[in-house]
Amino acid sequence: MIRQEELHVSTSGRGTYDLSDRIQQLxxxxxxxxxxxxxxxxxxxxxxxxxxxxxxxxMVDLESFMQRQVPDGDSMFTHTAEGPDDMSAHVRSILTQxxxxxxxxxxRCALGTWxxxxxxEHRLASHERKVTVTMTGE
Amino acid sequence: MIRQEELHVSTSGRGTYDLSDRIQQLxxxxxxxxxxxxxxxxxxxxxxxxxxxxxxxxMVDLESFMQRQVPDGDSMFTHTAEGPDDMSAHVRSILTQxxxxxxxxxxRCALGTWxxxxxxEHRLASHERKVTVTMTGE
Amino acid sequence: MIRQEELHVSTSGRGTYDLSDRIQQLxxxxxxxxxxxxxxxxxxxxxxxxxxxxxxxxMVDLESFMQRQVPDGDSMFTHTAEGPDDMSAHVRSILTQxxxxxxxxxxRCALGTWxxxxxxEHRLASHERKVTVTMTGE
Numbered sequence: 485m486i487r488q489e490e491l492h493v494s495t496s497g498r499g500t501y502d503l504s505d506r507i508q509q510l511x512x513x514x515x516x517x518x519x520x521x522x523x524x525x526x527x528x529x530x531x532x533x534x535x536x537x538x539x540x541x542x543m544v545d546l547e548s549f550m551q552r553q554v555p556d557g558d559s560m561f562t563h564t565a566e567g568p569d570d571m572s573a574h575v576r577s578i579l580t581q582x583x584x585x586x587x588x589x590x591x592r593c594a595l596g597t598w599x600x601x602x603x604x605e606h607r608l609a610s611h612e613r614k615v616t617v618t619m620t621g622e
Numbered sequence: 623m624i625r626q627e628e629l630h631v632s633t634s635g636r637g638t639y640d641l642s643d644r645i646q647q648l649x650x651x652x653x654x655x656x657x658x659x660x661x662x663x664x665x666x667x668x669x670x671x672x673x674x675x676x677x678x679x680x681m682v683d684l685e686s687f688m689q690r691q692v693p694d695g696d697s698m699f700t701h702t703a704e705g706p707d708d709m710s711a712h713v714r715s716i717l718t719q720x721x722x723x724x725x726x727x728x729x730r731c732a733l734g735t736w737x738x739x740x741x742x743e744h745r746l747a748s749h750e751r752k753v754t755v756t757m758t759g760e
Numbered sequence: 761m762i763r764q765e766e767l768h769v770s771t772s773g774r775g776t777y778d779l780s781d782r783i784q785q786l787x788x789x790x791x792x793x794x795x796x797x798x799x800x801x802x803x804x805x806x807x808x809x810x811x812x813x814x815x816x817x818x819m820v821d822l823e824s825f826m827q828r829q830v831p832d833g834d835s836m837f838t839h840t841a842e843g844p845d846d847m848s849a850h851v852r853s854i855l856t857q858x859x860x861x862x863x864x865x866x867x868r869c870a871l872g873t874w875x876x877x878x879x880x881e882h883r884l885a886s887h888e889r890k891v892t893v894t895m896t897g898e
Contacts, residue, residue: 486794486795486897486898488794488863488865518624518626519624519756519758520660520756520758522796522861522863524861524862524863524870525872526870526871526872526873526875527872527874527875528810528811528812528872528874528875529812533716534666534720534721535666535712535715535716536666536667536712539701539703541700541701542701542709542712544700544701545698545699545700545701545709545712545713546712546713546716548698548699549692549698549713552698553691553829554825560821560824560825560828561821561824562817562820562821563815563817563818563820563821565815571818571821574811574812574818574821574822575821575822575825577811578809578811578822578856579717579855579856580716580717581719581857582810582860582875583810583860583861583862584720584721585660585662585721585723585861586662586721587626587660587662587754587756589626589754594662594664594754595664596663596664596665596666596752597664598665598666599664599665599666599720614872616863616865616870618795618796618863620758620795620796620896621624622624656762656764657762657894657896658798658894658896671854672804672858672859673804673850673853673854674804674805674850677839677841679838679839680839680847680850682838682839683836683837683838683839683847683850683851684850684851684854686836686837687830687836687851690836691829717855718854718855719857722858722859723798723800723859723861724800724859725764725798725800725892725894727764727892732800732802732892733802734801734802734803734804734890735802736803736804737802737803737804737858758896759762760762
């Protein structure tokens with residue numbers, strides 16, 4: 485059995501957006517009991533992440549880390565047509581994930597207790613992001 | 623055909639743990655000849671890695687690299703409830719993989735000659751880690 | 761339905777190699793309309809990447825970033841048997857992807873408008889690289 489759905493995520497600029505509930509709802513609707521749920525972002529300046537879901541300070545620290553590691557407006561970057569956050573957003577995407585695959589067990593994504601599924605918007609401005617979810621199993 | 627198994631991995635603190643043999647045994651037991659083997663870690667402070675399996679100095683150097691790149695106790699981090707290796711473990715997990723998908727060919731994971739499957743424990747203390755393995759194919 | 765193919769990629773040393781057309785051709789030949797296309801590189805010193813496909817300066821900047829982040833010949837590295845780009849190539853592989861999974865929709869990989877599939881050769885010398893492509897769906 486294969487089910488494929490598209491999620492639309494409206495971001496209000498750089499930051500993380502919790503998709504866990506929407507993903508679990510798609511899996512529940514699919515009727516799949518055992519299998520895999522694949523999540524794919526169709527962009528190169530936003531990415532996906534499995535991360536600690538309890539303490540918001542984790543997201544603050546991840547953002548601080550990335551801003552130090554991949555500074556906006558780094559003088560090394562030549563791809564700057566869309567501004568100082570253009571190339572840094574591509575690098576951040578390369579260092580994280582464009583696709584995640586999560587086991588489905590007993591009709592739900594078998595996330596660990598502290599795992600959430602997040603979209604990480606790397607651009608400073610708001611964007612409309614498309615995420616394709618493909619669920620396979622029986 | 624779908625088979626799903628859970629592996630338990632007892633770590634003795636920070637370091638890499640070779641899962642290759644246990645994964646190959648699960649694939650052999652599944653009876654799947656052609657397909658995919660998906661490996662998923664249900665934690666956010668340990669991760670998975672495909673890495674060179676011959677020279678132990680590679681693991682030493684990877685550890686050195688991560689310790690320089692993501693220092694424990696970095697003054698930038700605010701998420702420190704569980705100690706100086708708490709937030710660094712989350713960042714290391716984000717920079718590596720929570721799930722791996724490996725082709726199954728002729729009844730075995732079709733790893734390259736020098737590729738091994740490793741769990742990378744990022745916390746300093748011992749932990750019990752759960753890994754879900756989902757094998758699909760025919 | 762499962763189809764598995766092996767791609768051979770001859771690299772002329774460090775740099776990115778666009779696999780998008782070859783992957784789309786394999787998907788078209790498979791006859792799969794809805795499903796997933798999994799791409800796996802059987803090496804630990806070259807990796808896979810989904811990246812912006814329009815402006816070549818993105819690749820130049822990614823290379824500059826990696827050379828700063830993971831310098832060849834870093835004095836920290838002890839795994840140097842094959843030269844100054846030996847261990848740096850392993851670290852670059854760890855920080856990027858060894859496998860990608862892309863949704864198949866209407867008989868094609870459903871890449872975003874600006875997404876391309878690249879092999880990233882991290883060694884300085886030419887290499888023959890093997891990539892296993894596994895397509896599943898209906």
